[in-house]
Amino acid sequence: MRRSSLFLALVACFGMTAAGAVDSDAPLPTGAHEDIQVTATRFEESASDLSTIVTVLDGDMLRARGVTDLRSALGVVAGVDVAPGGDGGPAASVPEMWGLREFDAFLLVVDGVPWGGAFNPDLVSLSLNDVARIEIMRGAAPVMYGATSFIGVIHVIHNAPGAAGKRAGVIVGTESSGGVSAGVDFPEYANVKSRIAVDYTQQGYKDDRTEWQRGHVLWRNLVDVGDGKLRVDLDLLWLPQQPASPTPRVGTELSTLTPIDSNINPLDAHMNTQRGTLIAGFDHAASFGSWTVTGSYAYSKEGILRGFLAEDPVVPQTTARGIRQSINLDELYFDGHVDFATIPKVTLVAGVDTMYGRGRTHGGDFDYLVAPDGSDAPDVSSTPSAAEAGISDKRWFSGLYGFAAYHPTDRWRLEGGLRLNYTREHRDATVEEFGSPTEGGVDSRSETMPSGSLGATFTAWRKQADDLKIFAFYRNTFKPAAIDFGLEAEREILEPEKGQSYELGMRTALFDRRFELEFDAFRMDLDEIVIAEDAGGIPGLENGGAQRLQGFELEARGKIQDGLWLRLGYSLHDAKFRDFVQDFGGVPTQLAGKRLEMSARYMGSLGVIYGPPHGFTAHGEVRYTGDRYLNRRNTALAESFVSYSAGIGWRMKSWELRLDGENLSDRRDPVAEAELADAQYYRLPARQIWLSFNWLF
Numbered sequence: 001m002r003r004s005s006l007f008l009a010l011v012a013c014f015g016m017t018a019a020g021a022v023d024s025d026a027p028l029p030t031g032a033h034e035d036i037q038v039t040a041t042r043f044e045e046s047a048s049d050l051s052t053i054v055t056v057l058d059g060d061m062l063r064a065r066g067v068t069d070l071r072s073a074l075g076v077v078a079g080v081d082v083a084p085g086g087d088g089g090p091a092a093s094v095p096e097m098w099g100l101r102e103f104d105a106f107l108l109v110v111d112g113v114p115w116g117g118a119f120n121p122d123l124v125s126l127s128l129n130d131v132a133r134i135e136i137m138r139g140a141a142p143v144m145y146g147a148t149s150f151i152g153v154i155h156v157i158h159n160a161p162g163a164a165g166k167r168a169g170v171i172v173g174t175e176s177s178g179g180v181s182a183g184v185d186f187p188e189y190a191n192v193k194s195r196i197a198v199d200y201t202q203q204g205y206k207d208d209r210t211e212w213q214r215g216h217v218l219w220r221n222l223v224d225v226g227d228g229k230l231r232v233d234l235d236l237l238w239l240p241q242q243p244a245s246p247t248p249r250v251g252t253e254l255s256t257l258t259p260i261d262s263n264i265n266p267l268d269a270h271m272n273t274q275r276g277t278l279i280a281g282f283d284h285a286a287s288f289g290s291w292t293v294t295g296s297y298a299y300s301k302e303g304i305l306r307g308f309l310a311e312d313p314v315v316p317q318t319t320a321r322g323i324r325q326s327i328n329l330d331e332l333y334f335d336g337h338v339d340f341a342t343i344p345k346v347t348l349v350a351g352v353d354t355m356y357g358r359g360r361t362h363g364g365d366f367d368y369l370v371a372p373d374g375s376d377a378p379d380v381s382s383t384p385s386a387a388e389a390g391i392s393d394k395r396w397f398s399g400l401y402g403f404a405a406y407h408p409t410d411r412w413r414l415e416g417g418l419r420l421n422y423t424r425e426h427r428d429a430t431v432e433e434f435g436s437p438t439e440g441g442v443d444s445r446s447e448t449m450p451s452g453s454l455g456a457t458f459t460a461w462r463k464q465a466d467d468l469k470i471f472a473f474y475r476n477t478f479k480p481a482a483i484d485f486g487l488e489a490e491r492e493i494l495e496p497e498k499g500q501s502y503e504l505g506m507r508t509a510l511f512d513r514r515f516e517l518e519f520d521a522f523r524m525d526l527d528e529i530v531i532a533e534d535a536g537g538i539p540g541l542e543n544g545g546a547q548r549l550q551g552f553e554l555e556a557r558g559k560i561q562d563g564l565w566l567r568l569g570y571s572l573h574d575a576k577f578r579d580f581v582q583d584f585g586g587v588p589t590q591l592a593g594k595r596l597e598m599s600a601r602y603m604g605s606l607g608v609i610y611g612p613p614h615g616f617t618a619h620g621e622v623r624y625t626g627d628r629y630l631n632r633r634n635t636a637l638a639e640s641f642v643s644y645s646a647g648i649g650w651r652m653k654s655w656e657l658r659l660d661g662e663n664l665s666d667r668r669d670p671v672a673e674a675e676l677a678d679a680q681y682y683r684l685p686a687r688q689i690w691l692s693f694n695w696l697f
Contacts, residue, residue, distance in 0.1 A: 118357025
């Protein structure tokens with residue numbers, strides 16, 4: 001309560017500061033009041049009219065903050081936290097929304113296409129070069145995206161041809177990091193507008209055996225065809241990584257035998273990814289509104305060799321489990337929908353979409369010995385596997401959906417949507433421990449289930465550009481159990497997880513919309529959550545868990561004067577188990593009432609950005625992460641921490657020089673739990689300093 005009062009007091013001071021600095025003739029900062037979104041509705045609509053909170057981060061604002069990754073981009077968004085790294089490698093990340101931190105519980109959308117949506121969000125392949133905006137929606141999207149969205153959507157939208165200027169840059173940083181990037185429009189030819197964005201980045205870490213390189217090309221094309229526009233995009237990625245090691249927990253504390261930045265991976269460890277995506281779409285204006293079709297195909301392959309400690313660390317050597325694996329994924333996506341805009345007071349969207357994914361993995365595991373500080377990490381290229389496993393999994397997610405927004409009066413907006421989902425999955429899994437019979441088998445599951453949402457927004461007060469709106473929202477959704485393509489080769493396809501959520505909130509804009517405040521209280525009940533079981537000494541998974549996510553989030557934005565704006569975010573998340581029995585050492589333990597692991601109860605952020613068109617620029621952000629339990633039994637508590645980022649620069653008409661720093665407090669706290677190893681945790685990366693020079697044409 002003391003923390004809540006402090007933040008509410010800061011908001012009040014924030015509003016008074018904005019009020020005292022209003023200059024009605026001064027222009028707003030570039031992008032500072034951009035709030036047009038498409039994620040929640042599939043058509044352009046102001047986020048301030050919705051029955052939920054969708055935060056829109058403008059690309060110019062992101063560049064003014066020196067953003068280099070998803071954590072720094074979303075650091076000023078209330079209730080959202082991003083842990084860099086994770087099991088996906090040091091270039092990956094694990095977002096948290098509404099108090100739930102899982103790599104597969106949200107949907108990543110890139111330029112209108114679910115990115116890895118049939119399986120797991122492909123955050124490792126995400127590039128923020130040449131971004132136009134990022135839209136963040138908390139809670140499920142049960143109508144527009146259905147079973148692939150559970151607790152939120154992150155939608156990254158890159159610049160379209162002709163929508164942005166030419167840009168090129170070079171950047172160097174600590175730990176032998178650096179990169180180059182560019183975004184440029186080609187001259188229009190034969191009615192074709194084309195833009196290409198390229199970037200290459202090398203990221204190093206204090207551990208000299210952890211790093212990654214990313215090469216990325218995005219080629220976007222737009223063609224006028226009659227009354228419509230044809231879009232064709234090609235996205236290519238090359239990403240070799242040398243993975244980091246998580247730190248094991250022994251009892252209630254992280255082990256001191258595995259120092260920070262130690263690496264117990266084999267010397268030849270790697271996670272090498274290549275991905276190619278082709279997107280085509282057509283938008284056509286019609287007398288009734290418009291219709292749109294979008295299709296995409298993506299192919300990715302990954303080669304993996306890595307290791308995790310298999311037991312509590314001891315000196316001089318500890319047993320580790322090595323993994324060598326190849327993963328190949330095919331993803332197909334299609335969406336076609338119609339927007340009806342001629343019905344008085346009604347906007348109606350109706351459509352159909354389908355997503356198909358095929359994943360194949362083959363690999364094996366083996367044991368090796370390593371010092372807990374990684375000082376004698378072996379080369380395992382000649383070490384044979386002790387077991388081999390293979391998984392082939394095919395998934396279909398299809399839906400027929402409709403959504404309507406109705407304005408009966410100028411004060412009321414009512415919305416509702418319904419989707420009929422059809423999901424189907426077929427899995428073939430085998431595992432062979434040499435000298436033992438082959439295990440595994442085939443399983444199939446199909447589901448036909450509805451999902452939907454219902455909301456209302458009421459404008460309680462309005463004066464010129466300012467207003468006060470109150471909203472309420474209900475959502476019902478489900479999610480097929482994830483497959484992480486680990487080598488456990490689980491044959492059984494589990495029942496889908498289910499969720500219902502309720503929201504009540506308000507938003508206001510004051511002082512000619514120079515100060516905006518949004519508040520949202522939520523509750524989400526999750527059922528049929530996947531839990532670990534022990535059947536006769538054999539580990540496995542089953543449905544049966546129940547969780548409750550509830551709390552509130554507050555987000556404030558203030559525009560002090562031309563080029564100067566502030567953002568504040570605060571959240572209280574009470575994420576707990578409602579019914580969750582898990583086996584610990586042969587003892588079934590009821591976890592009802594315990595907090596979810598790695599879920600911070602309190603989070604806050606405060607950002608100040610000064611970015612005039614010319615001259616001196618600066619930004620600074622402070623992020624508070626509250627204490628959180630490392631384990632489900634709530635016996636190991638990690639302390640709260642504060643991290644800082646800041647930067648300064650000088651901007652002229654055609655160039656910009658910047659100096660930016662991330663995690664300036666050099667906190668190394670645990671921020672994500674490994675899914676592939678028991679009781680092991682990834683830490684926040686060390687302080688990073690960047691010097692960059694950008695040409696603006």
